[in-house]
Amino acid sequence: MKVLNRKNTSLENKPPVKIIQFGEGNFLRAFVGYAFQELNDQLDYNAGIAVVQPIDKGLIKLLNEQDGLYTLFMKGVQQGKEIQEKKLISNIVQGVDPYTDFDAYLNLAKEEALEFIISNTTEAGISYVAGDQPNMQPPSSFPAKLTVLLYERYRYFKGDSSKGLTIIPCELINYNSDTLKEIILKYIKDWRLEEGFKTWIIEHNSFHNTLVDRIVPGYPKDQIEDYNKQLDYKDNLIVSAESFFLWVIEGDESLKTKLPFHKTNLNVKIVKDMQPYRTRKVRILNGAHTSLVPLSLLYGNTTVKESIDNSFTGKFIHDAVFGEIIDTLELDKSELNGFAEEVFDRFRNPFIKHLLSSIALNSISKFKVRVLPSLLAYASLHNKVPRNLTFAFACLIRFYQGTWQGEDLPLKDSDEIIQTFEEIWNLKNYSLIAEASLMNQEFWGEDLTKINSLTPAIAMALEEIENHGIEKAFNNFSKKY
Secondary structure (H helix, E strand, O other), X not given: OEEOOOOOOXXXXXXXXXXXXXXXXXXXXXXXXXXXXXXXXXXXXXXXXXXEOOOOOOOHHHHHHOOOOEEEEEEEEEOOEEEEEEEEEOOEEEEEOOOOXXXXXXXXXXXXXXXXXXXXXXXXXOOOOXXXXXXXXXXXXXXXXXXXXXXXXXXXXXXXXXXXXXXXXXXXXXXXXXXXXXXXXXXXXXXXXXHHHHHHHHHHOEEOOEEEEOOOOEOOHHHHHHHHOOOOEEOOOOEEEEOOOEEEEEOOHHHHHHOOHHHOOOOEEEEXXXXXXXXXXXXXXXXXXXXXXXXXXXXXXXXXXHHHHOHHHHHHHHHHHHHHHHHHOOOOHHHHHHHHHHHHHHHOOOOOOOEHHHHOEOHHHHHHHHOHXXXXXXXXXXXXXXXXXXXXXXXXXXHOOOEEOOEEXXXXXXXXXXXXHHHHHOOOOHHHHHHHHXXXXXXXXXXXXXXXXXXXXXXXXXXXXXXXXXXXXXXXXXXXX
């Protein structure tokens, strides 16, 4: 079987770099890579992507070994019909690891054809790190890295107004581009960079809030032989995704001109206000995912579909969505119920093996953004904590103990968060564990011990989980809450 590279696929002519993409993971390759591939194929858009590895360890070496090429498999059910498609993505023309080749990273700023910055560094990625400095090679945070890159472009092109960029972050936090812009301006102030650079950022670069929606299980390792049989080359970067696709970007007519997705068959919406789309998606789809993962892993499931099909875990998350989450949303209830039913159909997609462990990355920051607003809104609305979401919260805290029934759990979070939970669990008293977890404002942005009855509810759930396992614990918990 031949090696996957540009020579073997007759793709040696590379498009110019129009996009710098921070992140080389499964989601961006199945979402942004796919979207621009469609622009290239349908409209001859001729856009190349330079991918930057945002953390110290990643896939850039493997990506470069395949000349940026990989295969995307898309499967799903739409209006009762099975959809299956595979597509060779060929628009990544360069992979850069700033930790091993910082000069190559800075040289990206000098690309004449560059128009866009796109990113997905998880919810934790758009954050301010006080220790980052402009002379670091590279700074640790994504916003600091981007500030350095933009400053290099500003200096190289001598403040040319036409060399400003369109910045479209895809991290799943509200007002993602507004937050990113605010942090960049803070670095400019802290680093005492010239006023002209600040003016150039504000006046000649545009920042666009976004919403992304596509379930991407990633590399299908358990089914890899079936996928390999469909190819005549060896691909170490196969990525699987559902067929559903939605990208909502805040922007005006000028952005539509730059990104003519409306001339393709892709579901990309460029709108003045994306908040209604975001609230619906984050609270229901992402909220269901994040609520489900710790509970279902502790229960013994391994995939989303298995969790939804299971009589206990499926009912648990169904009740959380339809009985608690939707109750807190100020949108048309029939529309919300319809959207939620569509979400559960997507969760049941027979073609997608979406591992719970792959969704567990940065679960604390995800819970804060995706689930906690629903929990707090329900508590405020009804003057009591929501039964299912509160129990899911306890499962999250129990998950961060790190082991369950003698087995390691797939914890994927910062060293600081994992270390904090080690200290919390050393308290060895459920009331103290609940209190220490909930009062941590670094986790939740506020002291949750102030929420009436939440601390004793979490303490009780933790004790029940430890003594009886998930299903019996929830049954016992339900008798009181």
